[in-house]
Amino acid sequence: MERAKAKEIVSTWAFPTVKTSYMGGVEDRPILAKSKGTLVYDTDGKEYLDFQSGQMGAALGHQHPRMVKVITETMQSLLHASNTMLNTARLRLHETLGKILPKPLKRSLFLVSGSDSIEAAIDLGRKATGGLDIIGFHSGLHGSTSYLTRSLSFAWSRRKHTVVAPATSSIMTPNCYRCPLAEKHPTCGFACLKMSMELADANFTSQPAGFIGEPILSAGGVIVPPPGYFSALRKELDKRGMLMIFDESQTGLGKTGHLFGFQLHQNVTPDIITISKHFGGGLPISAVITSDEIAEKAVANGYFATRSHATDPLLCAAGEESVKIVVEEDMAGKARRIESRIKAALAEMSKEIELIGDVRGHGTLLGVELVTDREKKTPADAATSQVAKQCLDNGLIFQIRGYQGTQNIIRLVPPMVSTDAEIDRGMAILFDALKAAQKSPAAKQQ
Numbered sequence: 001m002e003r004a005k006a007k008e009i010v011s012t013w014a015f016p017t018v019k020t021s022y023m024g025g026v027e028d029r030p031i032l033a034k035s036k037g038t039l040v041y042d043t044d045g046k047e048y049l050d051f052q053s054g055q056m057g058a059a060l061g062h063q064h065p066r067m068v069k070v071i072t073e074t075m076q077s078l079l080h081a082s083n084t085m086l087n088t089a090r091l092r093l094h095e096t097l098g099k100i101l102p103k104p105l106k107r108s109l110f111l112v113s114g115s116d117s118i119e120a121a122i123d124l125g126r127k128a129t130g131g132l133d134i135i136g137f138h139s140g141l142h143g144s145t146s147y148l149t150r151s152l153s154f155a156w157s158r159r160k161h162t163v164v165a166p167a168t169s170s171i172m173t174p175n176c177y178r179c180p181l182a183e184k185h186p187t188c189g190f191a192c193l194k195m196s197m198e199l200a201d202a203n204f205t206s207q208p209a210g211f212i213g214e215p216i217l218s219a220g221g222v223i224v225p226p227p228g229y230f231s232a233l234r235k236e237l238d239k240r241g242m243l244m245i246f247d248e249s250q251t252g253l254g255k256t257g258h259l260f261g262f263q264l265h266q267n268v269t270p271d272i273i274t275i276s277k278h279f280g281g282g283l284p285i286s287a288v289i290t291s292d293e294i295a296e297k298a299v300a301n302g303y304f305a306t307r308s309h310a311t312d313p314l315l316c317a318a319g320e321e322s323v324k325i326v327v328e329e330d331m332a333g334k335a336r337r338i339e340s341r342i343k344a345a346l347a348e349m350s351k352e353i354e355l356i357g358d359v360r361g362h363g364t365l366l367g368v369e370l371v372t373d374r375e376k377k378t379p380a381d382a383a384t385s386q387v388a389k390q391c392l393d394n395g396l397i398f399q400i401r402g403y404q405g406t407q408n409i410i411r412l413v414p415p416m417v418s419t420d421a422e423i424d425r426g427m428a429i430l431f432d433a434l435k436a437a438q439k440s441p442a443a444k445q446q
């Protein structure tokens with residue numbers, strides 16, 4: 001389709017987007033036509049390395065042949081079915097997923113989107129504890145449903161939404177590169193956590209129910225909480241009878257080099273986790289997962305969550321195949337190898353590129369923070385935008401993330417099936433763009 005025709009359709013028929021939002025200017029971006037593995041192609045036939053894995057749903061690679069086969073076969077036998085009856089794809093998914101879960105996690109229920117699963121996980125936590133208040137990181141993002149998940153997406157700016165859900169409040173993100181208390185880990189003794197819990201206690205409007213967080217905060221700037229943080233948080237939660245809920249939308253199923261992102265953090269077992277994104281291998285399915293004990297307590301209090309399409313055989317078969325692919329094709333191992341290759345390339349680049357302030361993340365969820373000055377850590381928003389533009393022109397897709405008010409973090413999420421040659425090509429495109437940005441006046445601007 002011609003670009004002019006696409007613009008006409010967007011300006012006439014599509015719902016308008018806020019220009020400054022991450023959807024803003026979509027009509028000027030590539031119009032995608034097909035994809036395979038790590039590559040996507042636009043309607044002009046131009047090839048791009050997709051270091052964003054679609055909207056993170058293609059972490060197993062676009063059109064994984066096993067996914068295409070299962071989806072095609074299931075469509076021809078049983079595509080949609082009532083959620084008031086069992087179907088074999090649904091049953092198999094409960095069992096396959098259950099068998100790979102670290103104990104005591106065991107029981108699953110299925111929904112459609114990541115936001116759905118967060119809403120259901122919060123509700124589960126509330127029903128299981130009888131509490132109400134939920135706390136989350138101030139740089140966290142947990143979804144886009146208008147009420148609860150946006151209220152808990154503190155990084156998304158709650159002001160954009162009309163009404164905020166009661167009993168939701170934030171605690172400080174433990175961001176050691178930019179410590180909110182100007183302390184240093186580990187001598188800080190998790191001062192941010194102590195301060196946060198004191199404030200949380202003051203903010204609670206009722207008996208608190210739980211905490212929700214990502215094992216690596218993805219949209220909030222690829223922030224990895226420091227070693228020991230989550231065990232210290234767990235103690236604080238236990239003292240208050242609160243549950244620990246991990247949003248594994250972005251970190252689950254191999255992406256961090258572990259089967260689940262929480263396994264990055266030693267001695268931490270969450271009470272509830274959610275998975276979505278590449279769980280469906282490209283189709284929308286999510287899950288809420290918990291232990292026997294928590295499930296039973298919640299159900300005794302009337303807990304229930306589903307959607308019309310929540311147990312569709314098509315989605316469940318896709319979910320089961322994606323879980324099998326993750327395990328049988330050792331996606332976690334692949335993610336670890338990609339991490340080493342990218343981090344080695346970035347370590348070389350940072351000898352020459354002063355703009356690189358920090359490199360962090362695990363597996364195929366990595367962040368490169370650009371600064372105009374390594375000492376002062378001044379966010380290099382203008383240079384980051386220039387780098388992203390040049391990369392896109394040269395065939396590399398990724399997203400820019402930031403803290404509240406900045407846009408200076410390059411987030412790299414290549415599919416776990418990316419080959420060494422694809423990673424090297426992506427790094428070469430990035431290096432060229434960083435060199436150009438460093439030379440331009442934009443590098444000096446915030």
Ligand SMILES: Cc1ncc(COP(=O)(O)O)c(C=O)c1O
Nearest residue numbers: 113114115141142143247249250
């Ligand atoms: C960590 C996290 N949780 C939840 C969601 C919401 O998922 P969905 O867009 O499928 O509703 C997202 C979306 O990007 C996410 O990154």
